[in-house]
Amino acid sequence: MEKKREIRITEVALRDGSHAIRHQFTVDQVTKIARGLDEAKVPVIEVSHGDGLGGSSLQYGLSLTNEMELIEVAASVVNHSKIAVLLLPGIGTMPELKQAANLGAKMARIATHVTEADVSPQHIALAKELGMETVGFLMMSHMVPTTKLVEQAKLMESYGADCVYVVDSAGALLPHEVRERIRALTNELTVEVGFHAHNNLSLAMANTLVAIEEGATRIDGSIRCLGAGAGNTQTEVLVSVLDRMGVHTGVDHYKLMDVAEDLVAPVLEKPQEITKDSLVLGYAGVYSSFLLHTRKAAERFGLDPRDILIELGRQKIVGGQEDMIVDVAADIAKQRNITEKV
């Protein structure tokens, strides 16, 4: 008999989705959605500011509700699901991780730019010490060749991560590139391999299925595509597709559809779609959370957001450098003025 494959789903809407609604989650929304996800038996629910613990800032957007309060309420309503938090060393700090663990977070996802894994050993070690399941999260994985990705993933494994994720923060990876990366990691690592997609090029589902085919066992999704840019792999769709494929997730997909329709859809200002600017995020390889900040800067300087994104991609700007959006927009506007005057 064929061995039954199992995939562990992490729902990221209450973290990645924070970007899409300018970090305006309320206690009420998080309570209801976390309870719904728990009833649908989603194994892991991530709750944090979009940029992880400590992300509430003028640089990324101030949270309407303190994330610690959101973590606490989410942890208080779940029976089945584990609450995860994201932490980017350089933004979040160890005291914040301890606080989140005290409030009931049971999983820590420690994220670095794909070439900078060596800023994470202290945070990974602390998470383990706190008894948390620990994930290494290599962001902007499209920016380096597979050999580099493997090297950095091995570092995270050596620090004690229980799993390492290939994170396609820009939604820029093509299916064959996902295949090559996941294949290499499943060959080279002894810990589990995960995959996090963005749907900017409408490839989130296809890439996720390729990742699973190559042996990834942890997959991120955002319900109703409530994530940065054009959102992530749509969780309720993924669960249904995997069910059809005979892949076990343990999630009640019927209930999950209800959560998507009744609780998550009303949170979105408008339905997630691939707009011209979110498409260009994927095309130019830009961090998905830059979307709304870029729209604002484009308006301010009278520019097409796509021109700003293309330039950000050309300059190889990494996640967290939101201040560069205004900087680049101002430069483009200056050049145009000079050209117009001539």
Added chain:
Amino acid sequence: MNKIKVAILGSGNIGTDLMIKLDRSEILEITTMIGIDPNSDGLQRARELGYETIDNGINGFLERPELADIVFDATSAKAHIRHAKLLKQIGKQVLDLTPAAVGPFVVPPVNIEEHLNADNINLITCGGQATIPIVHAIDRIQLVDYAEIVATISSKSAGPGTRANIDEFTQTTARGIEKIGGAKKGKAIIILNPAEPPIIMRDTIHVLVEGKYVDQDRIMASIREMEKEVQSYVPGYKIRQEPVFDGNRITVFIEVEGAGDYLPTYSGNLDIMTAAAVKVAEEWAKHKLSKVTVEERG
């Protein structure tokens, strides 16, 4: 003109860059480079330049304390705690470039005057040296409720010490923004960017000021004045874009290009530390010499 003798403890990149900067000083006389590895590039260069070299660390200097009155410590936080005690006992003034923070925080254009007689001062972090002057420039015109800084440095210029203890950077910088910058609340973020060729250090300062009315003209004049003041000792320091005023929020964009003395020009983050250290030592030296003059006259 009389010069004050100084020594550098730590013959790594920072120490060697300091040595080259000190060689140009009109008021400081670099006499000695202290290291622990006789084959280090720093000690070799020091020998070539004709300076005294000590290759058994602090102990060698304790045997010859007459070599310097001011000591720059560019070793590590852990080592500095020990060095600070020993150097205090023999009455040396010490500039701490490590994150040890034994002595008070100093940002030259903001609070050097308060620490002219200190036996030990700390230079916070590179992000602090680049951004606290601007926070202070705003705060001296209109009170700063909240200041947040984002330091982006090239991956190549972030050493293993910074990487292994990255929280130390954000926490220490945030404390400096509050204590020295004057913000009621401070926050710091550090981003490493691996692009090749390496990017020049950039710092963005986001500030919320108190009150509804923002005195844009006076704040701008104060920021520009501060820019010039920092440029007097860090020539590659500049405001990159016109600062953005939006309600009570102000955003200032800074770039710090290194002088390229020993370290490459992209590592403005390291250059601003060594330049600030030389600036503080020069102020100390001027103060010492003025005291001597007064005593002689008396």
